[in-house]
Amino acid sequence: MDYLTQFTTYIFTLALAAILPGPGMTGLMFKTLTHGHRNGLIMLLGLITGDIIFLLISIFLISSLTQIVPNFSFYLVMLSSIYLLYLAHNFWSFKGDLFQIKNKNSLGETFFAYKDGLLITLSNPKTISFYLAFVPAIFGASSLKEQTFYLIIITILILAIIGSLYIFFSWGLKKILRNLKIQNALLKGLSLTMCILALSMIYREFTPHLI
Secondary structure, three states, X not given: OOHHHHHHHHHHXXXXXXXXXXXXXXXXXXXXXXXXXXXXXXXXXXXXXXXXXXXXXXXXXXHHHHHHOOOHHHHHHHHHXXXXXXXXXXXXXXXXXXXHOOOOOOHHHHHHHHHHHHHHHHOOHHHHHHHHHHHHHHHOXXXXXXXXXXXXXXXXXXXXXXXXHHHHHHHHHXXXXXXXXXXXXXXXXXXXXXXXXXXXXXXXXHHHHHO
């Protein structure tokens, strides 16, 4: 596969993965609605940081980590699934009005917005499988290292563009989401999505051992 085909495949699949609603972009939308666009942008930086971390792991560390810790991918999936289940519980049990959450715009609030974005990405099964399985399959180990700089720039640009679109269009949902019943339904739906993602990852990890 030549470089043009490799990069075209990478750009298309990354953009598609980012556009399809998942824990990361859905969380970004809620963060923007409840804490303002400033914290939404800070959370987007956290999301992008998580993606870059996984990209660098797939380029430089995945083979070494697998040799040092044979069950590395298993432990990573388990930790990610537990965190997703924790988030699912929080969304399911949330009571009240999302828009009554006060936006303090303090340094601590900024830090938590960045942390939320980073942790959601690091626990997102879709992100894990994309960078640790799909990306090496596109480029190959040697080609990945050669294209590190371009991959980082492309990844940042695509995620920044799509994340900014989510932040922008989330403001259009404010009138709809003023209805507490709609808020509750969306939160329950997001909770179920995260729960299904986590349980499906756990099932796929344990199934080979049960056969």
